[in-house]
Amino acid sequence: MPNIKMLLSGHKPVIGSWINSASPIIAELMAATGFDFLTVDVEHSAVDLVQTQALFQAIKSGNPRCAALVRLAGNSYADTKRYLDAGAAGVIAPFINTADQARELIRSVKYPPLGMRGVGFCRANLYGMTLKESVAVANDETFVCVQIEHIEAVRNIDEILKVPGIDAVIIGPYDLSASMGITAQFDHPDMISAIDTIGAACKRHGVVAGIHVVQPDVAEVINRFKSGYRFIAYSLDITMLMNACTIGLSEIRKQISVE
Numbered sequence: 668m669p670n671i672k673m674l675l676s677g678h679k680p681v682i683g684s685w686i687n688s689a690s691p692i693i694a695e696l697m698a699a700t701g702f703d704f705l706t707v708d709v710e711h712s713a714v715d716l717v718q719t720q721a722l723f724q725a726i727k728s729g730n731p732r733c734a735a736l737v738r739l740a741g742n743s744y745a746d747t748k749r750y751l752d753a754g755a756a757g758v759i760a761p762f763i764n765t766a767d768q769a770r771e772l773i774r775s776v777k778y779p780p781l782g783m784r785g786v787g788f789c790r791a792n793l794y795g796m797t798l799k800e801s802v803a804v805a806n807d808e809t810f811v812c813v814q815i816e817h818i819e820a821v822r823n824i825d826e827i828l829k830v831p832g833i834d835a836v837i838i839g840p841y842d843l844s845a846s847m848g849i850t851a852q853f854d855h856p857d858m859i860s861a862i863d864t865i866g867a868a869c870k871r872h873g874v875v876a877g878i879h880v881v882q883p884d885v886a887e888v889i890n891r892f893k894s895g896y897r898f899i900a901y902s903l904d905i906t907m908l909m910n911a912c913t914i915g916l917s918e919i920r921k922q923i924s925v926e
Contacts, residue, residue: 671704671734671756671810672834675875680892685738685879685903687712691725693904698729706736706900709750710761720753720790727754736810742768744783747775752789757810759837764820769813769830777806777832810834812877812898816842821861828872835898836869837877838862866895883907 674681683704686694689712697705705726707719714722723735734756739747742760750758760772774782786802788795811832816839820827828836840853843862849855862878869876877898880887888901 670808671736672808674703675835675898678897680896681898682888682901683734683736683899684901684907686722687714687903687905689714689718689722690904691721694722694725695729697904698726698733701730702733702901704734704736704756706738706759708738708903710738710740716749716753719750723754723790734810736812738814742772742775744771744775747772748784751776751784751805751809752787752791754790756808757812757834759812759814761814761839762817762820762842763813763815763827764817765823766826766830769827769833772813773811773830773832776809776811778802781806781832812837814839815865816840817846818843818861819846821864824865824868825871828868828874833874835875835877836865837879837898837900838865839879840881870895881906883910 671681681703683702683706684697686697686705686707694705707714707722709719719737726733726735735754736757736759737750737755738759739750739761742763747758758772758776763769763772776782776784778784778786786798788798792798792801812835813827813833814837815821815824827833841851844850844852844855844858847857847861849858852858866876875898876896877900878891878896879900880891881902883902883906888899891899
């Protein structure tokens with residue numbers, strides 16, 4: 668079965684989404700719709716480790732071909748290995764602003780001799796039943812994505828992407844714009860320049876460029892793909908639910924309003 672790194676080795680877009688709710692039903696349903704990946708967000712949600720493992724199980728139930736990823740809360744070795752042990756096919760690490768931070772991430776993700784990930788019985792190896800086989804392929808198959816979401820990271824982008832083991836970059840547009848004092852001003856010249864700088868660096872270093880299109884805007888996803896982005900997160904569960912409810916309810920009230 669192809670993993671997310673195999674999908675990214677082609678030229679087609681790899682489209683996923685974000686999960687901020689703790690609902691296995693939502694995770695299972697979203698996976699069943701055909702997303703290539705779903706990322707459980709443990710940075711900006713109340714989802715804990717136990718809930719995350721249940722969400723990973725739900726994603727696999729909905730679609731075994733959908734990669735279950737985690738957007739970490741930080742860059743801690745102790746936390747990173749636990750989410751990988753829970754069954755994450757890969758990690759997205761926020762606020763990677765320096766090459767040293769990128770190297771620390773790689774050390775946390777990779778087993779020796781490439782890193783320092785500890786070996787133990789866990790869901791990732793069927794609780795010990797497939798330990799040897801799982802460890803043998805984990806360094807090659809585990810997806811590693813750095814989130815570039817601060818102007819400091821843009822300044823250091825070449826040094827960050829020189830670190831071996833990084834598979835992709837994903838731009839966090841809200842935090843990146845906030846770090847420049849232009850929060851959510853995505854059409855601002857400085858924001859456009861920063862994004863262009865990141866994209867150019869990805870091309871130089873052979874790293875897949877990605878971005879999170881936070882609002883469920885299909886046209887923007889298509890435009891981003893045409894601009895060279897192949898790892899694209901399309902909105903998130905709570906935003907899509909909110910938009911569907913808001914639009915539907917507004918239309919209902921408009922059409923049944925009494926003069």
